[in-house]
Amino acid sequence: MAVSSVISGKPPRFYAVAWRWHFYAGLLVAPIMVLLALTGLIYLYKPQLDGWMYADRLFVTPAAPLAAEQQLAAVRAAWPGATVQKFIPPPAPDRSSEFVLNTSQGPLTVFVDPATAQILGSRDETWNLQAVARRLHGTLLIGDTGDLLIELAASWGLVLLASGLYLHWPRGRGMAGVLYPRFHATGRLFWRDLHAVTAFWGALLLAFMLLSGMPWTGFWGERFAAVWSRFPAQMWNEVPKSTRKAVTLNVAGQTVPWAVEQTPLPHSTGHAHHGAALGGATRPGVGLDHLISIATRYRVAAGYSISLPGDADGVYTVSVFPNDPRQEQTLHIDQYSGAVLASISFRNYGWVPKAVELGVAFHEGKLFGWANKLLMTLACLVVLLVAVSGVLIWWLRRPYGRLGAPTASAATPPWKLGALVLLGLGLLFPLLLGSLLLIWLLDQTLGRLAFWPVLRR
Structure with a gap:
């Protein structure tokens, strides 16, 4: 940026180029970000919403509990054709037990009075409020395609932030409209100030939200985990391993932490002497009460779940996904002998998985109680305000019957700094790089369609 441009207050030659990038990035990012902010708010207040919506099922009168196997027998008697996938012991004396079943109608959680x-x-x-919000937040309800779209939107969201900060740079102006909105303004100027000033003050928070959510994406996140989510080889040397990964336990909600998802599930041995084990039938070997005693012995934090084996070679998995990631723990237990085949806790994670888990807990508003929750609420509100005000700015300035995209002069030379920023983000996030190449290819192709003037413009 030339010094004379800053002093004079005139925008530099690349301003229109940055504005054009910002405009098109907003077209992709804004609708998805609004959806992510709304579903994020729902998930952020999951404990409060669940306590209000399901109070009659979640809360009980504290009393001495019956054996977990007796509770399991009652569930199997009520749903004889279902497979029990997971058991969640009461996290507090006034809470019910929960059993997650796989039924012919889909997954079902059954609440049982433990006394x-x-x-x-x-x-x-499948269709409760939190389940729908979670799937919208992760896949837009369209599976892997939605997951890729969210990853792409998050990547372009970083471009949107970078270009927005460049456009917002004061260039010799006063602080009105930069650090605070011009409250006397009306119309488009008012919405422009609200949009820019809110995004300016929320930039770091928005960047954190985008980056901390990336490890959960299917394309980039899975490859990121494959590189960084590793454990010492000796933890698995003496363990019979299956071809399944721990991430397969996260089908009906979060069961194992992100840092553990890419680890192999061990398999149980000795079933030839004990007979087959089926989730819907009487299970030989270790019972739920013995597993609770193992969890107690290993000091697993309250709120843990016990995933039942799916076949004769499967293992029990005791895992907890608490508010404080430093209490995360995962145990894989032989279903016949009760031997603990693998024990993974936060201290076994590498520094990158530790950072990711802490970032995710902060992202979900769980790490520092209500202060964290309220800060993430503010982040969601900032996203909504910036997105809505951006659309209003475009709506108020758009030419009739046209999209109204900003135009850049053909004489503008290549913007080296902007290109380096885009290239750097593209190398970090391959989907962004692929979309950049596709946009460049379309731009080169459509620009030569002289026989179609409207499309060419």
Whole structure:
């Protein structure tokens, strides 16, 4: 940026180029970011919403609990054709037990009074509020395609932030409209100030939200985990391993932490002497009460779940995904002997998985209680305000019957700094690089379609 441009207040030659990038990035990012902010708010207040919506099923009168196997028997009697996938012991004396079943109608959570084994009710785990919000937040309800779109939008969101900060640079102006909005302004100028000033003050928070969510994406996140989520080889040398990974336990909600998802699941041995083990039938070998005693012995934090084996070679998995990632722990247990085949805790993670888990907990508003929750609420509100005000700015300035994209002079030379920023982000996030190449190819192709003037413009 030339010094004379800053002093004079005139925008530099590359201003229109940056504005054009900002405009098109906003077209992709804004709708998805609004959806992510709304679903994020729902998931952020999951404990409060669940406590309000399912109070009759979640809370019980504290009393001495029956054996977990008795509670399991009551569930199997009520749903004889279902497979029990997971058991969640009461996290507090006034809470119910939970059993996650795989039924012919889909996954179902059954709530049981631990003192009486009475069935308190059930919840559809496909179409309840939190399940839908979670799938919208992760896949837009369209599977892997939606996951890729969200990853692409998050990548372009970083371009949107970088270009927005460049456009917002004061260049000799006063602080009005830069550090605070011009409150006397009306119309488009008011919305422009609200948009720019809010994004300026929230830039670091927005960048954190985008970056901390990337490890959960399917394309970039899975490859990132494959590189960084590794454990000492001796933890697995003496363990019989299956071809399944721990991430397969995260089908119906979060069961194992991100840092553990790419690790192999061990498999149980000795089933030839004990008979087959099926989730829907009487299970030989270790029972749930013995598994609870193992979890107690290993000091697993309250709120843990016990995933049941899916076949004769499967293992029990005791895992906890607490508010404080430093209490994360995962145990894989032989279903016949009760031997602990693998024990993974936060201290076993590398520094990158530790950072990711802490970042995710902060992203979800769980790490520092209500202060964290309120800060993430503010982040969601900033996203909504910036996105809505950006659309209003475009709506108020758009030419009739046209998209109104900013135009850049053909004489403008290549912007080296901007290109380096885009290239750097593209190398870090391959989907962004691929979309950049596609946009360049379309621009080169459509620009030569002289027989179609509207499309060429």
